[in-house]
Amino acid sequence: MSENNKERIVLAAIRYKLDPSPEILSLSYVLKNTPGFVVFIACRHQMCRDYYHLATGLKEEGEDGFLTSHDRFVCRSEALVISLNCEQFKGEVKYDELFSRDLY
Numbered sequence: 724m725s726e727n728n729k730e731r732i733v734l735a736a737i738r739y740k741l742d743p744s745p746e747i748l749s750l751s752y753v754l755k756n757t758p759g760f761v762v763f764i765a766c767r768h769q770m771c772r773d774y775y776h777l778a779t780g781l782k783e784e785g786e787d788g789f790l791t792s793h794d795r796f797v798c799r800s801e802a803l804v805i806s807l808n809c810e811q812f813k814g815e816v817k818y819d820e821l822f823s824r825d826l827y
Contacts, residue, residue, distance in 0.1 A: 731792040732806050734764045735823040737771040738796055739785035750778045757796045764790050767823045789821065 738760040743753050751761045751774070763771040763778075768787050776782055789802040797805065799820035806812045806821050813825060 729809050731809050732789045732802050734790045735768045736762050736764045736788050736790040737785040738762045747778045750774045754796050762796050
């Protein structure tokens with residue numbers, strides 16, 4: 724795979740099991756690898772939670788992860804591997820998961 728096609732981490736993401744109404748879709752995405760889920764994306768996970776609350780009025784927890792350049796939602800541990808493979812990770816690896824602060 725060429726460097727241009729190498730999968731990279733793009734943004735923090737949280738997926739929620741939701742019916743994608745037009746109001747919710749105005750602030751979120753439905754990805755091919757997350758059937759039955761709606762994904763909120765932002766630079767930080769807290770911003771994803773804020774968008775979810777804005778769209779739904781609810782404050783429940785979803786699954787934290789990341790959006791990749793291949794339009795996939797990945798969990799924190801897979802995101803760590805991807806970020807290390809393309810040298811996006813900043814600093815020393817201390818956990819077996821990626822946190823948005825590790826990218827900036």
